[in-house]
Amino acid sequence: MKKIEAIIKPFKLEEVKEALADLGIEGMTVSEVKGFGRQKGHTEIYRGSEYTVDFLPKIKIEVVVADSTLDGALSAIVKSAKTGKIGDGKVFVSPVDEAIRIRTDETGDKAI
Amino acid sequence: MKKTTLIKSGIAALAMAASGLFIPTPVFAQEAAAVVAESATVVVETPATPQEEPSPVEKYWDGKTGDLAMFTVNNLWICIAAALVFLMHLGFSCVETGLTQSKNTTNILFKNVFIVCMGLLAYAAYGFNSMYPGDNWTLSGFFAMGSPIAAGFTEADAQVANLTSEYNAGYTYWGDFIFQAMFAATAATIISGAVAERIKLGPFMIASTIIVAFAYPITGSWEWGGGWLSENFIDFAGSSLVHAFGGYAALAAVIVLGPRLGKYLPGGKIKPILGHSMPLATIGVFLLFVGWFGFNGGSVLSADAPLVSLVFVTTALAGAAGGVAAAFTSWALLKKPDLSMSLNGMLAGLVGITAGADSIAPWPAVLVGAISGVLVVFSVLFFDKIKIDDPVGAISVHGICGNWGTIAVGIFGGGTFMTQLIGTVSISVFAFVFSLITFLVVKAIFGLRVSAEEEEGGLDIGEHGQEAYPDFVPNK
Numbered sequence: 001m002k003k004i005e006a007i008i009k010p011f012k013l014e015e016v017k018e019a020l021a022d023l024g025i026e027g028m029t030v031s032e033v034k035g036f037g038r039q040k041g042h043t044e045i046y047r048g049s050e051y052t053v054d055f056l057p058k059i060k061i062e063v064v065v066a067d068s069t070l071d072g073a074l075s076a077i078v079k080s081a082k083t084g085k086i087g088d089g090k091v092f093v094s095p096v097d098e099a100i101r102i103r104t105d106e107t108g109d110k111a112i
Numbered sequence: 113m114k115k116t117t118l119i120k121s122g123i124a125a126l127a128m129a130a131s132g133l134f135i136p137t138p139v140f141a142q143e144a145a146a147v148v149a150e151s152a153t154v155v156v157e158t159p160a161t162p163q164e165e166p167s168p169v170e171k172y173w174d175g176k177t178g179d180l181a182m183f184t185v186n187n188l189w190i191c192i193a194a195a196l197v198f199l200m201h202l203g204f205s206c207v208e209t210g211l212t213q214s215k216n217t218t219n220i221l222f223k224n225v226f227i228v229c230m231g232l233l234a235y236a237a238y239g240f241n242s243m244y245p246g247d248n249w250t251l252s253g254f255f256a257m258g259s260p261i262a263a264g265f266t267e268a269d270a271q272v273a274n275l276t277s278e279y280n281a282g283y284t285y286w287g288d289f290i291f292q293a294m295f296a297a298t299a300a301t302i303i304s305g306a307v308a309e310r311i312k313l314g315p316f317m318i319a320s321t322i323i324v325a326f327a328y329p330i331t332g333s334w335e336w337g338g339g340w341l342s343e344n345f346i347d348f349a350g351s352s353l354v355h356a357f358g359g360y361a362a363l364a365a366v367i368v369l370g371p372r373l374g375k376y377l378p379g380g381k382i383k384p385i386l387g388h389s390m391p392l393a394t395i396g397v398f399l400l401f402v403g404w405f406g407f408n409g410g411s412v413l414s415a416d417a418p419l420v421s422l423v424f425v426t427t428a429l430a431g432a433a434g435g436v437a438a439a440f441t442s443w444a445l446l447k448k449p450d451l452s453m454s455l456n457g458m459l460a461g462l463v464g465i466t467a468g469a470d471s472i473a474p475w476p477a478v479l480v481g482a483i484s485g486v487l488v489v490f491s492v493l494f495f496d497k498i499k500i501d502d503p504v505g506a507i508s509v510h511g512i513c514g515n516w517g518t519i520a521v522g523i524f525g526g527g528t529f530m531t532q533l534i535g536t537v538s539i540s541v542f543a544f545v546f547s548l549i550t551f552l553v554v555k556a557i558f559g560l561r562v563s564a565e566e567e568e569g570g571l572d573i574g575e576h577g578q579e580a581y582p583d584f585v586p587n588k
Contacts, residue, residue, distance in 0.1 A: 010568075044573075045577050045578070
């Protein structure tokens with residue numbers, strides 16, 4: 001099992017969610033985050049003084065998938081989240097040691 | 113004029129007015145006499161004796177018709193009502209903020225701030241005299257060129273008359289102006305909700321200025337200014353002249369502007385774009401309700417006890433009926449009771465009674481409000497179906513229910529059905545066409561929409577460089 005963490009632009013959430021659903025991946029955790037990469041921030045003015053805002057609103061999607069569906073899920077996410085413009089985000093993959101479905105006590109691939 | 117003398121005569125005037133309002137004065141007089149008799153050794157200061165110098169209004173009151181105390185009370189009520197109508201801008205700001213996304217909040221608030229300020233100034237500079245030309249029509253009954261309000265009045269008889277009941281039994285020139293000015297600003301702000309979240313700020317400011325400065329006085333003059341509708345058409349506080357006017361101007365704007373991105377998906381699916389603060393939306397509606405007591409109550413144009421109190425009753429009952437009716441209608445149609453629809457329903461009921469608050473009896477007022485409440489729910493759903501994107505329901509609340517409220521006077525009040533229909537249709541059509549042309553021209557010269565990228569990131573950043581909620585917020 002692998003955990004995919006994708007940081008994407010907020011308005012892309014629906015598209016990414018549907019792209020994953022098309023592959024049969026229907027569970028995920030979503031959080032509203034702020035962050036920056038090489039995009040840097042922008043300058044704002046408040047009551048006459050300039051300040052730089054580095055952190056931009058993003059959405060973080062966390063989804064755990066079986067090894068067999070990893071590649072499909074990755075390309076689905078990248079394809080649906082891409083705009084080609086700066087700030088599109090990043091995807092990270094990490095291994096998962098165990099997964100348990102609380103309701104049924106199922107473990108492993110059966111739990112995701 | 114000495115300041116102390118002015119204050120003392122002010123208190124005297126109020127005391128005169130108060131003594132007229134409170135009945136048990138004989139009892140007080142007896143008690144006061146007893147006190148004076150008992151404490152013979154104590155020097156008791158008697159109440160204010162007649163002053164050496166009369167106050168300004170007392171100086172030129174002699175010989176004018178009517179009672180100064182009553183005139184003062186009337187004018188006071190008009191001024192308080194004007195302040196209550198001003199409060200409605202706070203209500204609009206809250207409703208529009210609550211029913212839209214947090215990333216556009218600064219922009220919406222800015223538009224509301226601009227409109228009330230610009231509306232008041234435009235009405236002072238041009239609108240008031242365009243709407244109330246007296247005999248100075250440019251095109252008799254239809255249009256009068258505007259001009260600035262008076263710069264002040266000298267103590268010459270002809271001018272000072274503006275400050276007495278010779279101008280009007282209910283208010284001075286200034287009271288008249290400020291009350292009407294608040295109405296003008298209210299009509300303008302209806303548009304800002306419907307075009308929220310995707311309109312460019314500059315073009316909006318230009319278009320709304322043109323509409324409130326020039327179009328609003330025209331339709332206003334048709335009825336309240338003594339124009340072609342004033343003979344038989346009834347619109348007590350402006351269901352058509354303010355609300356339908358604003359609603360149809362908003363409709364034209366939304367047609368030219370287009371819907372928010374992603375709102376209407378292929379296959380007839382409608383994506384709900386959730387408002388970010390139901391508390392703010394609710395607070396806004398309650399504030400509007402309070403303001404409506406001034407909006408309708410002040411439209412009596414005097415403090416006449418029977419009429420003002422009746423208007424308070426019909427206004428409140430219609431608003432209440434609208435809220436309840438919309439709540440249950442949305443519950444029946446949409447499976448769960450919808451707060452935002454119920455809020456729209458309260459406003460719909462209030463708009464609905466605005467044309468006939470003084471001529472429709474309480475129970476028919478309840479019916480008018482209830483029908484408004486049902487109507488607004490269907491209307492909101494209808495406009496979404498035909499892809500007219502109105503984030504706050506302004507077109508339904510003010511346009512559709514404004515028409516209904518005007519027609520209702522022909523059914524339940526003192527008007528005839530056909531006259532009411534002709535009146536509300538002509539005002540609505542004029543507002544729509546004027547607004548359509550204005551927004552089309554503005555769009556052609558300046559463009560009207562923000563870019564897709566800016567719309568996605570939020571107008572707060574794009575138009576203002578200022579987020580309304582700069583730190584982490586609990587909800588989007």
